[in-house]
Structure formats: C-alpha cells, structure tokens
Amino acid sequence: MNDKVFTKPIKKQFEFDEEVAAVFDDMLKRSVPFYKESQKITEFFSLKHLEDGSIMYDLGSSTASLLINISKQLKCKATLVGLDNSDAMLEQARKKCLALGANVELENADILEYDYKEADVFVSNYTLQFIRPLVREELVKKIAASLKKDGIFIFSEKVISHHPKLNKDLIECYYDFKKEQGYSEYEIMQKREALENVLVPYSEEENIKMAKNCGFSHCEVVFRWANFATFIAIK
Numbered sequence: 664m665n666d667k668v669f670t671k672p673i674k675k676q677f678e679f680d681e682e683v684a685a686v687f688d689d690m691l692k693r694s695v696p697f698y699k700e701s702q703k704i705t706e707f708f709s710l711k712h713l714e715d716g717s718i719m720y721d722l723g724s725s726t727a728s729l730l731i732n733i734s735k736q737l738k739c740k741a742t743l744v745g746l747d748n749s750d751a752m753l754e755q756a757r758k759k760c761l762a763l764g765a766n767v768e769l770e771n772a773d774i775l776e777y778d779y780k781e782a783d784v785f786v787s788n789y790t791l792q793f794i795r796p797l798v799r800e801e802l803v804k805k806i807a808a809s810l811k812k813d814g815i816f817i818f819s820e821k822v823i824s825h826h827p828k829l830n831k832d833l834i835e836c837y838y839d840f841k842k843e844q845g846y847s848e849y850e851i852m853q854k855r856e857a858l859e860n861v862l863v864p865y866s867e868e869e870n871i872k873m874a875k876n877c878g879f880s881h882c883e884v885v886f887r888w889a890n891f892a893t894f895i896a897i898k
C-alpha cells in the first residue's frame with residue numbers, strides 16, 4: 664500500500680500505529696535514501712558473523728524485512744529474533760513471515776527492558792533515533808554487554824551536522840530526495856512537524872563517540888548519503 668499518511672492535517676505526534684504499519688514498507692523505501700543498499704550491507708555483515716548456535720537481534724524490527732532477507736540466505740542454524748513494541752508492526756511482520764515461510768522469532772518487547780541472551784549480532788536500523796537521548800546510552804551499553812567478544816552492532820540513523828549551513832543544506836538535499844519519491848511539500852512539512860522531538864538524531868561523530876563510550880572498541884561508518892548513515896561497531 665502507498666504511504667499517504669501525511670496528506671491530511673496531522674492530529675498527533677508520529678507513532679508506529681496501524682496506519683503507519685500498513686504502509687511502512689512503501690514509507691521506508693521512499694523516505695530512507697538507499698534503504699535497500701544499506702539493508703544489503705547489514706545483511707552482508709550479519710551473515711558473516713552468524714554460525715551454528717548464534718543469536719541475532721534486530722531491535723525495532725518493524726515489518727521484519729531485514730530478518731526475512733537474512734533467513735533466506737542463512738546457511739547455518741542461527742536464531743533470528745526481531746523485537747518491536749508496536750503490535751501493528753508485529754502483525755504485519757507475522758503476516759509476511761508466514762507468507763514467505765521465513766523462520767524468524769518475533770516478540771513484542773521494549774528494547775530498553777529486554778533480557779538479552781549472549782548474541783553475535785545486534786542490528787538497529789533507524790530505531791536508536793527514536794529512543795530518548797537520556798536512555799539511549801544505557802541501551803547501547805546493554806547491547807555491548809550482551810555481545811560476544813568480536814560481536815558486531817550495526818545501526819543506521821538519520822544524522823545531523825553541527826555546522827549550521829551544512830546542516831540546513833543536508834536537510835534541503837533530503838527533502839529534494841523525498842519530492843523525487845513523490846511526496847508533496849505539504850506531506851514533507853506535516854511529517855517534519857509530527858517527528859519533532861520524537862526522532863532525535865545525533866551527528867556521525869556523536870554516534871561513534873556513544874558507541875565507544877558504551878563498550879565498543881571500534882565504530883565506523885560503512886555507508887552515508889547526505890543525512891543518513893550506517894555504522895558498524897565492533898565489541
């Protein structure tokens with residue numbers, strides 16, 4: 664289904680509710696530049712780190728697109744766990760897994776509270792930015808503590824620049840991308856308002872610093888387009 668969520672006046676802040684979940688795959692394809700490519704990079708590095716007995720967590724797994732793709736390519740007996748706290752997203756994810764025969768475990772859970780088992784891979788694509796800054800570091804510390812030695816944490820985020828002019832231009836560049844994807848100026852502005860204080864992006868440097876402060880020995884960007892980046896942190 665096509666994303667028309669912001670064609671009408673907004674009444675509330677952005678939420679991962681039924682209306683958003685129903686069109687989410689189209690929304691991400693048209694709202695995240697190079698979504699497919701950054702997903703492929705995530706799949707490549709995740710698969711490299713999975714072996715028999717491994718556990719991989721996808722935090723904020725939404726409609727389970729990533730884990731479904733990984734399950735199709737998996738050559739070993741690893742457990743793929745998708746966590747999300749939106750019932751509407753989980754319902755879409757379950758429908759897709761069933762239709763595609765994908766072996767993915769899906770749980771309704773708050774990623775801040777979850778009792779993680781020792782894992783080889785954590786992924787969080789475009790989810791940390793929705794976690795309040797006050798508790799974001801705590802979550803990243805928990806992820807690092809739950810990873811095996813040399814385990815990886817892949818995360819993708821919308822990013823900002825602390826250079827005001829560059830930041831303004833990055834946003835303009837991103838809005839041009841959205842217009843090319845068929846979103847109107849009105850839809851773009853409505854969504855911008857709905858995401859205010861809900862999506863709180865850090866800069867590339869702040870994300871790397873956070874990973875290093877929280878128990879990762881190394882963190883770098885493996886993909887960046889204007890204000891979107893994919894990071895790999897190694898324990």
Ligand SMILES: C[S@@+](CC[C@H](N)C(=O)[O-])C[C@H]1O[C@@H](n2cnc3c(N)ncnc32)[C@H](O)[C@@H]1O
Nearest residue numbers: 679723725747748749752772773774788789790
């Ligand atoms: C932008 S979406 C993630 C997109 C997805 N990772 C992908 O690449 O297609 C963010 C997801 O995180 C979930 N989420 C946000 N806060 C959460 C929390 N505290 N615990 C669990 N899930 C959360 C939302 O319900 C939503 O499905």
Ligand SMILES: O=C(O)C(=O)C[C@]1(C(=O)O)C=C[C@@H](O)C=C1
Nearest residue numbers: 690691694695789821854855858
């Ligand atoms: O910033 C925007 O306008 C976006 O649409 C970005 C973004 C994201 O980065 O997660 C915001 C919410 C939706 O989940 C999809 C894309």
